[in-house]
Structure formats: C-alpha cells, structure tokens
Amino acid sequence: MDDIEVVAPNLKRRLSGVTSTIIQLVPVQARSLGVATLGPGLPGGLPHMRWWQLPSLFRRPHSRRPRIWHARRNVEMIAGLVLRRVLRAPLRLVFTSAAQRHHRPFTKWLIRRMDAVIATSARSGSFLEVPHTVVMHGVDLVKFHPATARDDTFAAAGLPGKFAIGCFGRIRHQKGTDLFVDAMLALLPRYPDWTAVITGRVTVENQAFQRELQQRIDAAGLTDRIRFLGEVPDVAVWYRRVTLYVAPSRNEGFGLTPLEAMASGTAVVASDAGAFAELVQPGHTGAVAPAGDGAALTNAIEAYVANPDLAQAHGRNGLEVVRETFPLEREARGVSEVYDQVWARG
Structure with a gap:
C-alpha cells in the first residue's frame, strides 16, 4: 500500500x-501508476x-502525495467523503x-465536494454544473x-x-x-442470408420480457x-463473427459496445443514447437513429443487410477510427492528466 497512489473503489457487486x-x-x-481496486x-x-x-489510507504513500480516491458512483463518493472529512484520511476525491440526465440534488451536493470531475462524453458533461474534463x-x-x-x-x-x-x-x-427483435422480424424474411444473435444476461425481473x-x-x-x-463465455469472439452490430438502447450512461464492435472490424448501427452519437460516424463507420424510434432503426439496419459490402467497408473504417481515437491507453493518459492537476494543487 505504500506504493499505491490511486484507489479505484467498486462498491457494487x-x-x-x-x-x-x-x-x-x-x-x-x-503500467505507470500505483493503483489498486x-x-x-x-x-x-x-x-x-x-x-x-483500509487503515493504510490514513497515512500517505512513499511519494508523499495524497492518495486519490476515484469514485464512479454515489456510494463511492459518500465513502470518500466519510474517509476524508469524518475520519480525516489524507485523500483527494x-x-x-x-x-445522461440531470442529477438529483443530493448527487449535485456530492459532486460539488469533489476535487476534480471527469465526464465520459460531451453529452454527459452538459449535465454537470461544475468544472470538468471530458475523457x-x-x-x-x-x-x-x-x-x-x-x-x-x-x-x-454453426448457425444458418x-x-x-x-x-x-x-x-x-x-x-x-x-x-x-422488431427490426429482425421485419427484415429477415426478406433477407435470407442473415441471422440475428442476441447475447446477454436475463435477470429475474426481465424473464417475462424475454x-x-x-x-x-x-x-x-x-x-x-x-x-x-x-x-456467452467470451463475447469478444461474437463481435468478430457478426458483420453488423446493433446498439438499440433507449438510454445509456456511456455504452462501450459500439467501440468493442468497431475494434473488431464490425460496422455499427446505434441509437443516439449515451455517447453512441459521439462514437459512430454516420456514413463512414455506421449509422445513428433516434433512441426509441423503431422504424428509423429498422431503416438504418436495412441499408446494411441489403448491401453486405457496405457493412464490411464501414467495419474497416471503424477499426481505423478506434485505433486512432479510442485506444484504452489514451483514456488512461487523460485520466492521469486529471490526477496530475489534482496533485499540482497540493
């Protein structure tokens, strides 16, 4: 713990x-920072x-810089504030x-007490009422x-x-x-070369929906x-197997799946929920439809199932965009720059 300068809590099972x-x-x-979850x-x-x-958080690491407690949920902001303001741990938050919504008053109160705030997209940043950095x-x-x-x-x-x-x-x-599913019911009878695959967990409360x-x-x-x-044991292989990936969310926080698809060389049709519209370049790496608009989503998908060559071309374009703009290392550098700004203030 003497070498750990950043703690990334995950207080949700x-x-x-x-x-x-x-x-x-x-x-x-x-790779470049003492960090622990x-x-x-x-x-x-x-x-x-x-x-x-936990008692080690009450003394500084070898660097003598205050540790950073990097919260991503309300419960983690609360825990950080208790550690620093009540228990007097030398932390920066x-x-x-x-x-992608206006925060409730209590969340706003928590956010105002942070030493720095990061927004994961320009859209999420637009809902913040404090200075922030988009990473x-x-x-x-x-x-x-x-x-x-x-x-x-x-x-x-082994599927048809x-x-x-x-x-x-x-x-x-x-x-x-x-x-x-609505889009597939409308399109697949007319495009017999295509099969739709849906992966993911079904919780008890959503079993009737499924x-x-x-x-x-x-x-x-x-x-x-x-x-x-x-x-599925490894969803990454399925991104490589599909020619087109669809992200039809009605609402999202950020939404990583379009990036995962693009990194796999797969074209993307997405709603404009979350950060999707900031990730997908219409006419170049995929298409974007208004969230919740089933007809627009179906039309966007049909452009690709009617022309698999277009899907493959946009998949290649997406791979280039992700490699240039969205490598994980770039996110890590952006977050580290925020940490450095916090440490520079003492």
Whole structure:
C-alpha cells in the first residue's frame, strides 16, 4: 500500500458498465501508476487492496502525495467523503460521471465536494454544473480485434445464413432488445442470408420480457434465425463473427459496445443514447437513429443487410477510427492528466 497512489473503489457487486470500465482501465493505469481496486465483483488478476488494509489510507504513500480516491458512483463518493472529512484520511476525491440526465440534488451536493470531475462524453458533461474534463472511454484493442482464426468466422458458430447481426448486453426494455427483435422480424424474411444473435444476461425481473420476445419470434417462424444465446463465455469472439452490430438502447450512461464492435472490424448501427452519437460516424463507420424510434432503426439496419459490402467497408473504417481515437491507453493518459492537476494543487 505504500506504493499505491490511486484507489479505484467498486462498491457494487453486480456487474455493470462501471465495473467493466474498472476492469479494463486499471491494468493499463498500473503500467505507470500505483493503483489498486477495492470492493467485490472484480477479477483476481487486478491489483487489489483488501478491506483490512483500509487503515493504510490514513497515512500517505512513499511519494508523499495524497492518495486519490476515484469514485464512479454515489456510494463511492459518500465513502470518500466519510474517509476524508469524518475520519480525516489524507485523500483527494475524483469522480467520473457518465450520466445522461440531470442529477438529483443530493448527487449535485456530492459532486460539488469533489476535487476534480471527469465526464465520459460531451453529452454527459452538459449535465454537470461544475468544472470538468471530458475523457472518453477507450477500448481494449488486444481483447477486441478483427478475425484472425477460423473460430472467429460466423461459419464456426454453426448457425444458418452467410452473415450475422448482433445485439449484445443485458436483455431488457432499457437496452432496446425489443426494438432489435422488431427490426429482425421485419427484415429477415426478406433477407435470407442473415441471422440475428442476441447475447446477454436475463435477470429475474426481465424473464417475462424475454419470453414474450421469444414467443413472437416463434410465431413468425424465425426461431432458427433470431437466436438468444444467453451469457456467452467470451463475447469478444461474437463481435468478430457478426458483420453488423446493433446498439438499440433507449438510454445509456456511456455504452462501450459500439467501440468493442468497431475494434473488431464490425460496422455499427446505434441509437443516439449515451455517447453512441459521439462514437459512430454516420456514413463512414455506421449509422445513428433516434433512441426509441423503431422504424428509423429498422431503416438504418436495412441499408446494411441489403448491401453486405457496405457493412464490411464501414467495419474497416471503424477499426481505423478506434485505433486512432479510442485506444484504452489514451483514456488512461487523460485520466492521469486529471490526477496530475489534482496533485499540482497540493
């Protein structure tokens, strides 16, 4: 702990986009910075401080700089404030906001007490009422990459058709899974070379939602061509297998999946929820439709299923954009610059 200058708490057990960000970013930060995670639900390979090491936060590390407590949720801001203001730990507090909405009064009160605030996109920054720095998320270009082996091809999946359309993430109304299914029910009968694959967890409260979608698929006679795969061991390979990825969310925080698809050489059709409109370049790497507009989403998808060559060309363009603009290392540098500004103020 004497070498740890940044603590990245994850005070929520259930996997979320925030958890995924920590899992991807911390190993890159650790190459040049003493950083450790704290909390449940994280893989063992991350640098990790234990709960019994909390007393070490009351003394400075070897560098003599105050440690940074980098919060990404309200509960983590609260914990940081208790440690610093009540228990007098020598900490500086940084908060990353991905929210695409006006914050509640209590959240605003917490944010005003941070030493620095990071917004993950210009849109999320527009909802902040304090000075902030925009540092957009990056993507792991080692994990997410174009096809390199036979198992990366759609043929290896053993499903019908020549091309696949993917929609990955939790199965729920907020994520627009029903909008994707609606589009597939409309399009696939006219484009027999395509198959749709949907991956992701179905929580107990969303099982009825998923069952209703499956019943509609079965009634349309498309059971073999619109497939719910559940939680897959490695979603990265499915990004490589699909020719088109669809992100139909009604609302999002940031939303990493378009970047993961682009890093895999896959074209993207996305809603304008979250930061999607800041990630996808219409007519170059994909298309963007208004969130919740099923007809617009279907039309945007049809341009690609009618012309697979266009999808493949936009997939290649997306790969170039991600490699230049969204590598995970660039995000780590941007966050480190914020830390340096905090330390410069003492």
